[in-house]
Amino acid sequence: MTEPTPEEAAAALRTVREGRDRVIRSAIGSRWLSIIGSLIVFGYCAVNDLVPATRPWLTWALLAVCLALVIGLRTRVGSSLLGRQVTVSSRSLPIAVKWRLLYLAPIFGIAIVVSLTIQLLHVPHGGIYYGALAGLYIIFLGPRFQWWLLHRQDED
């Protein structure tokens, strides 16, 4: 067996890193999935705000959609149907609980800021504003933040 030179070994290690990065990018880079997620969040918040009576069954419907998405993304056929060509392995990229919580932290941060603003300025329909801000976060900042978190976790 011919041993690779140090340069060849370094190049091979780079190939391994690039392969993994490509899979992560592909898995979190599905823009239309982010758009659908943000529309669901916005719709839920807006309807909750405008028609509070629908809250109980709407919450169950939202949970059912989330569950279907999560299960779908964990299966080969479901992932393909949702436009994802790969399912990221939790064995090789285990995401620690603290990083998962950090990903959700901006959603809670937005909720606190919006509720404080509503109370201080007496703004009506705060739920709609919250839904819009959370939706924008999911579309524009969510994937970038998720990418940054995965890299931060690697450095730990």
Added chain:
Amino acid sequence: MVAELDQLLLDPTRLAIVSLLVAADWAEFGFVRDSVRLSDSALSKQVTTLSKNDYVEVRKGYVGKRPRTWLNLTDNGRTALAEHIAALQAIADKARSDGAHQPRG
């Protein structure tokens, strides 16, 4: 214990394929083909070699009416890659430490 290089993974194309699959539970054949920039037949050949050695598992199915092929790195393949990476890292580290200990001219 000293990690050993894997003969099969010394090939850069095969290494690129398993490097993609290690981060995935399942990856579509088309995704791997586009990522490693191979033709269908060239990738098929490499996948056959890898699956004969029990490094890669191949599943065929349908999404709607379209046929799809999915690839998965087996536990055997994951172990081989981990050991191969450790061996490559040892070579790179040794070269770095040798370079650091060499007197400057």
